[in-house]
Amino acid sequence: MDERSAPVLILSLLWVVAGIPAAANVRDVCASCHVDATCDDKSDNSGKVCNCKYGFVGNGRTLCQDKDECQIGATKICGQHTTCHNTHGSYYCTCLHGYMASNNMPVFIPNDGTHCQDLDECSVSGLCGQGAQCRNLNGSFDCSCQLGYRVQDGKEPFHPLKDQASCKVVDCGPPVLQDYTVLLSTTGTTYRSMATFDCDEGSVKRSGNNVSLCGADGLWTETTLVCEVVYCGPPPPFPHSHMLWSTSSRMGSMVLYQCNSGYLHTGDGNVSTCTAAGRWEGAPVICQEISCGPPQALPHTNLQWDRSTRPGSAVLYKCMGGYYQEGGDDISTCLTSGEWAKVSLKCKAKCGPVPMLAHSDVVWNNRSVVIHRCANGYHSWRGSNISLCSSSGVWQTATLQCIEIKPPIDHLNVSDEKCVQWRAEKYEEDTETYKVFYMGSRDYDGTFLEKRKRFLSSQAEWLKVCLSLLPATNYSISITAMSTGFTATITTNTSLPVPLVPDVHYREYESPAPNLRLHRSPSTLDPISLYQVFVLPIDGMMTFDCSSPANGDALSKQDSLTRHIAAQMHISHVGADMNFTVGDGLYRGGFFNAPLEKGRNYYVVLRVVSRWNKDLKSSCVLWAKVTGTSYVVKVSSLCAAATVGLIALAASLGHAYTWWRLVQGVHRLPPECS
Numbered sequence: 069m070d071e072r073s074a075p076v077l078i079l080s081l082l083w084v085v086a087g088i089p090a091a092a093n094v095r096d097v098c099a100s101c102h103v104d105a106t107c108d109d110k111s112d113n114s115g116k117v118c119n120c121k122y123g124f125v126g127n128g129r130t131l132c133q134d135k136d137e138c139q140i141g142a143t144k145i146c147g148q149h150t151t152c153h154n155t156h157g158s159y160y161c162t163c164l165h166g167y168m169a170s171n172n173m174p175v176f177i178p179n180d181g182t183h184c185q186d187l188d189e190c191s192v193s194g195l196c197g198q199g200a201q202c203r204n205l206n207g208s209f210d211c212s213c214q215l216g217y218r219v220q221d222g223k224e225p226f227h228p229l230k231d232q233a234s235c236k237v238v239d240c241g242p243p244v245l246q247d248y249t250v251l252l253s254t255t256g257t258t259y260r261s262m263a264t265f266d267c268d269e270g271s272v273k274r275s276g277n278n279v280s281l282c283g284a285d286g287l288w289t290e291t292t293l294v295c296e297v298v299y300c301g302p303p304p305p306f307p308h309s310h311m312l313w314s315t316s317s318r319m320g321s322m323v324l325y326q327c328n329s330g331y332l333h334t335g336d337g338n339v340s341t342c343t344a345a346g347r348w349e350g351a352p353v354i355c356q357e358i359s360c361g362p363p364q365a366l367p368h369t370n371l372q373w374d375r376s377t378r379p380g381s382a383v384l385y386k387c388m389g390g391y392y393q394e395g396g397d398d399i400s401t402c403l404t405s406g407e408w409a410k411v412s413l414k415c416k417a418k419c420g421p422v423p424m425l426a427h428s429d430v431v432w433n434n435r436s437v438v439i440h441r442c443a444n445g446y447h448s449w450r451g452s453n454i455s456l457c458s459s460s461g462v463w464q465t466a467t468l469q470c471i472e473i474k475p476p477i478d479h480l481n482v483s484d485e486k487c488v489q490w491r492a493e494k495y496e497e498d499t500e501t502y503k504v505f506y507m508g509s510r511d512y513d514g515t516f517l518e519k520r521k522r523f524l525s526s527q528a529e530w531l532k533v534c535l536s537l538l539p540a541t542n543y544s545i546s547i548t549a550m551s552t553g554f555t556a557t558i559t560t561n562t563s564l565p566v567p568l569v570p571d572v573h574y575r576e577y578e579s580p581a582p583n584l585r586l587h588r589s590p591s592t593l594d595p596i597s598l599y600q601v602f603v604l605p606i607d608g609m610m611t612f613d614c615s616s617p618a619n620g621d622a623l624s625k626q627d628s629l630t631r632h633i634a635a636q637m638h639i640s641h642v643g644a645d646m647n648f649t650v651g652d653g654l655y656r657g658g659f660f661n662a663p664l665e666k667g668r669n670y671y672v673v674l675r676v677v678s679r680w681n682k683d684l685k686s687s688c689v690l691w692a693k694v695t696g697t698s699y700v701v702k703v704s705s706l707c708a709a710a711t712v713g714l715i716a717l718a719a720s721l722g723h724a725y726t727w728w729r730l731v732q733g734v735h736r737l738p739p740e741c742s
Contacts, residue, residue, distance in 0.1 A: 104132035104157065123157035149184040149207065166207035196228055199235035211235075215284055216259030240282035248295035252278075259284055267295035270318030272344040300342035308355035309338075319344055327355035330379060332406050360402035368415040379404045387415035390461075394436050419457035427470035428453075438463075442470035447552055476500065476549035477556040485562050488545050489532040501525045501550040504533055508541040512680055513595045516541075538592050540564045540680050564683040567597060567676045576693040580664050584672065584692055586646040588639075596680045597639040598657070601648060601691075602632045602673040603664070612673060614688035634661040639676070650694060670694040 098107035101118035105128040110117050118128030126132040137145055137159040138152035146152050146161035153160050153175075160175045163184035169176050176182040189195055189209040190202035199217035203210050203225065210225035213235040219226060222233025243251055243263035248271040254263040261282040267273045276292030283289060298319035303311060308331045312324040325338045333355055340350035363373065363383040368391045372384040381402040387393050396412030403409055416436040423438065424430075427446045432439035438455040442448050451467030458464055480490040494500055501523060508518040518541070524533065537543060539562050548555040572586055591597070604612060635648065636657030650672055651663040664670060672692040678685050 100129050102126065102129055102132040105129070121157065123159075145178075147178055147183045164207065197234045199237055200228075218286075238282070238284060238286045240286050240288050243280055243288050246291060246293060246295070248297060249291075249293055256282075258282060263288065265291055265293055267293070269320050270316075271295040271297045272319055298342065298344055298346055300346055300348050303340055303348045306353040306355070309333075309353050317342055319346075323348070325353040327353075329404075330358055331355040332358045332404070358402075358404060358406045360406055360408050363400055363408045364411075366411065366413060366415075369413065377402060383408070385411055385413050387413075391415040391417055392435065394434070416457055417459055417461040419461050419463050423455050423463050423465040425466060425468055425470070428468060438466070440466050440468050442468070445473055446470040447473045473552075475556075476552050476554045477502075477547050480547060480556045480558050482545070482558060482560040483532075484534075485560070486537045487532055487534040488547070488558065489530065490547060490556065492526070492529055492531060492549075494527075494529075497527055498551075499525050499527050502531070503548040503550060504535070504545070505548070506535055506537070506543055506545040508538060508543045510541055510595075512540075516592075537562050540593060540596065540678075540683075564593075564678055564680050564685055566685045567591075567593065567678045567687050569687045569689050570599075570674050570676055572674060572689055572691050574690055574692060576695060578695050580666070580694075580696070581649055581651045582692060582694055584648045584650065586648070586674070586691075588642070588644060588646065590644070591639070593678050594640040597676060597678045599635075599637045599639060599642065599646075600633055600675045600677060601635040601650075601661075602671075602675065603634040603650060603662075604632050604671045604673060605665075606669040606671060610671075612671075612688070614673075614675060614686055633659045635659055650692075664694060664696065666696055668696045670696075 097116040097118065101107045102120065104124045105118045105120045105126075107116050108119050109115075120126045120128050120132040123135050123137070124132040125135045134154070134156050136154045138154045142150045142152035142161070145159070149164045149167040150161045151164060153162065158177075160177055162175055163169050166187055166189070167184040168187045169182055170185055171180075171182045173182075186204070186206050188204050190204045195209070196202045196211035199214050200211045201214055203212065208227075210227055211233075212224045212226075213219050216238050217235040218238055220234050220236040222231045226233035228234060238259040239257050240259075240261070241257055243254060243257075243265075245251065246265070248268045249265045250268045252264045252266045255261045259282055263280045263282075265278045265280070272295065274294045274296050276294045278291060278293045280288045280291050300317045300319070300321070302317065303313065303323040305311070306325055308328050309325045310328060312326060314321065319342050321342045323340050325333075325340070327333045333353065335351055335354040337351035338353050340348045343349050358379050360377045360379070360381070362377075363371065365371075366385055368388045369385045370388060372386065374381070379402050383400045385398045385400070392415065394414040394416040396414050398411060398413045400408045400411045418435065422430060422433055425440050427443050428440045429443050430438055431441045436457040440453045440455065447470065449469045449471045451469050453466050453468040455466045456464045474493045476493050478491045478493055480488070482488050488504070492500060502525075503521060503523055505519075505521040507520075508516075510516045518538065520535075522533065522535075524531075535545075537560075541562050542559070543562065544557060544559050546555050546557045568591075570586060570588065572584075575582075575584075602612070604610065634650065634656075636659050637646075638657075650661070650670075652661050653663055654661050670693070671690060672694065673688055674691040675686055675688040
């Protein structure tokens with residue numbers, strides 16, 4: 069449109085507003101624009117023209133087709149080490165293998181200076197494997213073996229994935245022995261291992277080094293150790309003795325000298341050794357004839373003896389009159405060591421009838437010792453229960469006192485599921501020591517068994533002890549009075565408690581599949597506990613009842629809460645660290661972890677449930693909030709608001725020229741509404 073025709077068009081438009089029919093012939097250019105084009109003002113303001121959007125080529129009206137930006141080459145449009153990917157109306161770039169984008173994103177458009185730079189693979193520890201060192205290359209890397217390692221299944225340098233090669237430590241194998249040597253010790257058979265040698269038994273070191281090292285070539289270094297065999301010949305004899313000898317006369321060989329029968333060794337030693345000097349060395353052996361001398365005398369005894377003091381001679385001991393043999397051996401023999409064998413004969417005086425104690429019985433009597441025991445219905449209280457026959461023939465009577473038996477433990481009961489109390493039956497203000505033993509088992513865990521015991525001493529009449537009893541456990545508790553050995557037993561079953569609230573770190577996510585983490589400490593109730601993950605859409609006002617009976621069983625799957633269970637896991641199968649990805653589309657415990665709907669917000673609740681028999685306890689914690697994308701809704705709202713605003717503005721002005729400017733797009737909508 070030229071400047072001369074502009075007034076005519078303006079008058080024609082004014083004519084349309086005034087209602088003159090001639091304006092019906094004016095053509096709406098913008099209505100004919102292609103869907104991938106925009107309607108723009110001409111540069112000379114002479115009218116409108118249709119232009120294809122960025123990324124499209126054509127006449128703007130009947131044709132706007134996608135422009136393949138990548139056809140000029142990835143290097144030219146994306147830069148070095150890149151791959152170009154064409155999209156409808158645009159494109160994006162990715163880095164080749166071995167490179168990464170400078171903005172650390174997987175895809176980019178290089179309008180902000182983003183480029184692909186070399187990825188240092190060697191920054192990953194252990195990439196080349198044990199014994200290997202990594203070398204970074206432009207777009208790749210290679211590996212070589214360190215000193216003491218050899219490449220296996222390939223050659224250096226190598227790529228551990230492409231070549232399937234690796235480094236193996238050098239192994240020299242067993243150390244090599246020289247003549248007349250033995251291996252003392254070795255630190256291994258790999259590179260730099262050390263082996264230590266010594267001369268074998270019967271030989272002596274003459275020269276050389278006794279250490280060998282495993283080299284990087286896989287060979288042991290040679291030792292210069294020189295060993296020679298030493299011989300001493302037959303050992304010398306000694307009077308009244310004989311030799312115990314293996315007939316070997318090499319260095320280190322030994323000969324043992326023993327005196328003949330009837331003779332006793334009196335020297336400093338009886339062993340001679342073949343030394344490195346080639347001689348038998350050792351203390352001389354001296355053997356003397358054996359004599360035991362007179363036998364020992366025992367109280368209240370007489371001896372029967374033939375006066376012989378040579379080995380094998382014997383002496384018989386007899387108790388004197390008025391005494392009897394209480395026990396022990398009564399014969400002593402002259403030993404080859406020159407000593408009389410010890411006798412254990414004891415002669416006791418005769419004391420007459422044994423003493424009797426009130427309410428007691430005699431359970432042992434050997435004429436010198438009597439042991440008493442309280443009769444049935446009585447128990448010992450104080451005093452000794454032994455009567456002794458003294459050397460003067462008079463009984464030293466026991467002081468045992470027997471009193472009537474009463475139950476030392478009575479009214480035994482359990483309170484508060486952890487405390488046991490009872491009444492103590494005692495005499496006077498005696499201190500009684502009690503042993504409290506308790507054993508726990510669980511019907512749902514056949515491997516569980518707990519045994520504990522405690523001791524306490526008290527003078528009180530009523531006693532109470534609180535124990536560390538575990539929940540949901542069957543216990544047998546025994547109380548024993550140590551002075552009498554009396555035991556009372558009671559059983560109890562502890563209840564199922566509300567599980568501890570899981571320790572989580574609440575966070576809010578905008579990701580459609582956020583990864584949640586949990587660190588937990590194991591509990592003794594793990595075999596009957598499970599985790600349930602609830603993913604609840606946020607729709608206006610909502611409530612969540614943690615005590616709901618929904619637990620994943622077949623009978624409870626009709627409950628409305630089960631429709632929101634995304635996963636169910638037995639705690640005994642969960643490690644110390646648990647990761648859970650919301651909406652990963654997997655089944656856990658028979659429940660489907662459905663992907664999240666776009667544009668919706670959710671709460672993620674973690675519930676721990678403990679259940680045994682008919683008891684069920686649970687606790688919950690809010691784990692996370694997931695915020696869905698709302699960009700489309702916001703843009704639609706913005707466009708609607710802008711459109712209504714423009715229409716209202718035009719209606720309020722009422723001027724034909726202003727209405728025409730609005731129609732021509734001077735006051736245009738935001739770009740995202742086009």
